[in-house]
Amino acid sequence: MGLYDEKASLGRSALASCLPAEAKEQLAGRILTKPTVSGEVLYGRGAPLLYLVFPLAGVISLQATLLDGRTVEEGSVGPEGVLGVEYFLGERESGYHAVVTIAGEAAWLSVSDFEAIIEKFPPVQRALQDTIRKTICALRNRVICASVHSASQRLATWLLRAHDRTGSPRFELTQRTLAGLFGLRLATISDASSRLSAAGAIDQTRGMLSIVEREQLEKLACECYQQHREATMADA
Numbered sequence: 001m002g003l004y005d006e007k008a009s010l011g012r013s014a015l016a017s018c019l020p021a022e023a024k025e026q027l028a029g030r031i032l033t034k035p036t037v038s039g040e041v042l043y044g045r046g047a048p049l050l051y052l053v054f055p056l057a058g059v060i061s062l063q064a065t066l067l068d069g070r071t072v073e074e075g076s077v078g079p080e081g082v083l084g085v086e087y088f089l090g091e092r093e094s095g096y097h098a099v100v101t102i103a104g105e106a107a108w109l110s111v112s113d114f115e116a117i118i119e120k121f122p123p124v125q126r127a128l129q130d131t132i133r134k135t136i137c138a139l140r141n142r143v144i145c146a147s148v149h150s151a152s153q154r155l156a157t158w159l160l161r162a163h164d165r166t167g168s169p170r171f172e173l174t175q176r177t178l179a180g181l182f183g184l185r186l187a188t189i190s191d192a193s194s195r196l197s198a199a200g201a202i203d204q205t206r207g208m209l210s211i212v213e214r215e216q217l218e219k220l221a222c223e224c225y226q227q228h229r230e231a232t233m234a235d236a
Contacts, residue, residue, distance in 0.1 A: 010054040010107050013082050014134075018127035023117050032108040036060070036100045038172060043083060043098035049091060051108045053083040058104020059162055061181060063097045072183030075139050076101065076158075078165030085132050087111050101181065102162060102171055138228075145224045151184055151192035153222035158182075159202065159209070160217060160225050169211040175204070196220060 010016035010031065019027075036042070036058055043053070045065065053060075059078050063071045074096055077083055083098050118124050145154060155178065163169055179189040193209075196202045201217040203210045211217055218225065 010082075010109065013054060013080055013131065015082050015085075015124075015127050015131045016054060018124055019117065020121060020123075023121050023124070026117065026120075027109065027113060030109065030113050033105060036104050036106050038100055038103045040100040041097060042100065042106070043094040043096070045094055045097050047094045049084050049087040049094055049111060051084060051110055052087075052114055053098070054107045054109070055079050055081065055083075056105040056107055057166065058100060058106075059102040059165055060106075061099050061101040063099055063181075065097065066183075070183065071097070071180050073181040075135075075142055076161070078161070080165070081135070082131060084111065085128065085135060088128055089132065101177070102166060102173070104166070141224055141227070145222060146182075149222040149224070151182065151188050152195045152220060154182060155189070155192045156196060156201065156217050156221035157225040159211060160214070160221055161228065163211055163214065164229075169214070171209050172207060173204075173209045174207045 010019070033056070036055070042060060043049075055078055057079060059076055060083065061073045062075045062077065062083075064074050065071050077098075084094075086095070118128065145157070149157075158178075158181070159171075162171060175189050175193060176186060178193075179186045182189065193202070193204055196217065197204065199216055199220060200213050201211070201220055203212050
């Protein structure tokens with residue numbers, strides 16, 4: 001999986017940043033880090049939840065598989081979040097496929113190690129509850145967004161969040177990948193991309209998608225992006 005690194009951190013999530021210095025020292029040498037590759041499956045549906053996974057860079061998609069074999073993104077996680085927190089709600093197996101959408105890096109920490117930290121440092125429990133609350137709110141918002149907003153609005157919002165998470169305006173993304181994420185026909189995503197391109201917000205060629213004009217992309221995004229940004233700023 002990778003190499004243990006005594007200097008590894010657990011990213012910028014609230015769950016990681018709440019750890020006192022003594023807790024970080026206790027975890028030194030127990031964190032496993034490695035690059036993540038686009039298309040890599042970090043958790044398969046039904047896999048035992050043995051580790052928390054902290055994305056340090058890139059974007060990870062949480063995907064459900066339909067009966068006809070299609071996949072659709074239920075949510076996504078970047079450096080602000082963590083995979084596997086449902087373990088602390090009593091789940092012992094993953095309920096989704098966690099697939100790397102945008103390559104980066106991630107850190108693994110066993111749930112048993114984190115349980116020991118929670119027991120020794122009670123304030124960490126509150127941070128864990130806050131992380132779970134934010135995850136549930138994000139999933140609820142996702143349902144509303146998919147129900148009332150257009151494909152081009154949803155695509156613009158997804159790309160803005162990807163930009164925020166990675167710091168890069170350029171992604172290795174195909175329209176087929178995006179269609180799978182949104183559970184939409186390829187023609188629908190192609191039309192949505194064309195609308196954003198025609199407005200001068202993005203450019204997409206040969207499997208690479210670039211944000212050309214971020215301000216324009218923000219104008220074309222749905223209200224969900226602004227709500228998310230305001231919530232993020234309030235938590236900072």
